[in-house]
Each structure stands twice: as structure tokens, then as C-alpha cells.
Amino acid sequence: MTGRRGRSQLSAARIAAEDARRIFIEEYRFLRGSLMSHESIARHLGISLATLQTRVMRYDCLILTAAEQRISDRLDALIEAGEPFTLEQVSALDDGTALWLIGTALGRGRIRSSQAGSGRPRRPSVYIPVRGAP
Numbered sequence: 001m002t003g004r005r006g007r008s009q010l011s012a013a014r015i016a017a018e019d020a021r022r023i024f025i026e027e028y029r030f031l032r033g034s035l036m037s038h039e040s041i042a043r044h045l046g047i048s049l050a051t052l053q054t055r056v057m058r059y060d061c062l063i064l065t066a067a068e069q070r071i072s073d074r075l076d077a078l079i080e081a082g083e084p085f086t087l088e089q090v091s092a093l094d095d096g097t098a099l100w101l102i103g104t105a106l107g108r109g110r111i112r113s114s115q116a117g118s119g120r121p122r123r124p125s126v127y128i129p130v131r132g133a134p
Contacts, residue, residue, distance in 0.1 A: 025061045032063040038100055053100060057107050068097045075101050079110055079129045086124055102127060 031041045042052040056062050064072055071091045075098070078085040091098040105111045105127075114126040 021059055024055055025059055028056065028061055029063060035065070037096075039096070049100075050103075053103055053107070057104055062104070067094070068101075071097050072101050075105065078127075079105065082129050082131070084114075084126045084128045086126055088124075 027045070028041065031044065036044070038052060039049060042049045045052065047055075071094060075090050078089060087095060087098055087102065090102065102111070106113060109130055111127045111129050114128065
């Protein structure tokens with residue numbers, strides 16, 4: 001009898017997780033459709049920007065404005081070129097969006113940072129495309 005209870009609790013946990021995922025995606029889409037920035041959405045949800053980015057990546061539901069899409073296209077072109085690049089090369093005007101997109105690319109393993117694991121003082125990162133990454 002305890003085996004059956006354990007399965008039903010596991011099933012309930014899966015249902016709750018799926019409901020949370022669906023609700024997050026609906027709310028995120030609504031807020032982005034209302035032209036809220038990612039920073040504003042994170043504040044609205046009471047989570048950090050890093051947590052928002054993690055959830056958006058996990059649920060694969062990123063929505064970009066037209067201006068953000070142009071920055072994303074520029075980042076994709078730099079990654080595809082295969083040469084190291086800096087944040088300024090992605091976007092000199094909107095470093096918030098560029099940092100968000102670079103963070104996503106780092107999280108997906110498309111690039112790596114020159115700062116990763118270094119104990120040296122902070123200096124501008126150089127991002128290196130990862131060959132054969134998704």
C-alpha cells in the first residue's frame with residue numbers, strides 16, 4: 001500500500017510541476033506582450049534576473065522584442081563566425097539585453113567566457129564560440 005501512495009504523490013508532484021511551468025510561461029508571455037523588460041518581469045515575479053533567465057531557458061520560452069532580436073541576430077553571427085568577441089561587439093548601445101543573451105548562450109554551451117574559473121581581477125570578458133555547440 002505504501003508503494004501506491006508513493007506513486008500517487010510522485011504523480012501529484014509532476015502535475016504540480018507541469019502546472020507551475022504552464023502558469024510561468026503564460027504569465028511570462030503576457031508580460032512580454034505588454035512590453036515589460038526582463039528586469040521588470042523579474043521584479044514583478046519577485047525573483048532575481050538570473051532566476052528568470054534560468055526559467056526561461058529551462059522552459060525554452062524566450063520572447064524578444066524587435067530590437068532585442070536584432071541584438072540576438074548579431075550575437076548569432078558572431079558565434080557562427082567562430083572568432084572571439086566582446087560584449088561591445090554584440091551591442092554597444094544595449095548592454096543589458098546583450099548580457100542577457102550572452103548569459104543564455106553561455107548556459108546553452110554555445111560560448112565560453114575568458115573569465116571562467118580565473119582567479120584574476122575582473123576585466124572585460126572575451127567570449128569564445130564553442131565548436132559543435134547547439
